[in-house]
Amino acid sequence: MKYTTLGKTGLNVSVVGLGGIPIQRTDVEGTRKVIDACVECGVNYIDTARGYTVSEEYLGEVLEGRRDKFILATKTMARDYDGMKADIEKSLKNLRTNYIDLYQIHNIKTDAEFDTCFGENGAYKALLEAKAEGKIGHIGATAHGLEAFERLITEFEDKIETIMFPFNIVESQGLELMKKCTEKNIAFIAMKPMAGGNLEDGTLAMKYILNNPDCTIAIPGMGDAKEVYENCAAVDAGELNEEDKAACQKIISELGKNFCRRCGYCAPCPQGINIPSNFLFANYLRHYGLAEWAKGRYYSMEKTAKDCIKCGVCETRCPYELPIREMLVKVAEDMK
Ligand code: SF4
Ligand code: SF4
Known part of the structure; x- marks a missing residue:
């Protein structure tokens, strides 16, 4: 495993972190196997979310006794002060810890959301308080749209220490803004390295991401030990060769832009369509x-x-x- 500094936070993190979405499709014992594999491979960064149903709880249970081995990150869609305050407490309880290393404002999108979050009684105020109380270590944000990414990096650079945004073979729209992250020492965390399950070759997908100097870490969703081993193998896979580049181009032309990343934000459909x-x-x-x-x-x-x-x-x-x-x-x- 290779390690790097997570931007302004100064935290020393493995370049491959555990994305906690797939924890939802397993159980506590399955989660334990994932975490055991992470320990074995040197993965020390775990990202989950309040919105990932049982993910925080399962992780909390299997991290008991070894929480100190990991940098823990979670996030919430809460936008106002009370909502964020309550969610931080819930995350602490679920994760069975008294300290979360990185707490993120999740999927910020509209102007109204920015106004609420960073306004007088916004989520950011609750995050600052939690930081002062030692309940969280650092503050970050996640976005899915370029406009929000740009606002975060230009207007809120003094407030956030990390930005999580989609980055993978078929989603390179953030490349220019990623360079700005490097300039400003804001860590860039690659979300959806497998394009929401649309990319078949996990090693190629991870190799593509890890070869970009503006990407600090990638957090592929991993729901079993095999996925942990596969994704970590890419760390030592070296630079992209001509064959890899041709394979990436082929994937780009086949998938195009209009593909579903399976994030689930569109639910619920009034007709009950999944x-x-x-x-x-x-x-x-x-x-x-x-x-x-x-x-x-x-x-x-x-x-x-x-x-x-x-x-x-x-x-x-x-x-x-x-x-x-x-x-x-x-x-x-x-x-x-
Ligand atoms: S269609 Fe739904 S699941 Fe797919 S990317 Fe859009 S919000 Fe996410
Ligand atoms: S009925 Fe069709 S358009 Fe309406 S929410 Fe469901 S899938 Fe979307």
């Missing part, structure tokens, strides 16, 4: 030739793309501004 699953099964059909399997899974869902009434609610929530309605029409056609 939007990311619809896209996932369609991907299996289109890219991997798994027609029978994909259609089997697709038709086992109670509601599918054809049930969309085109209300558009989901599109207002999607941080990537995907034309979900249009994409679902295509899914319904492909799945016929």
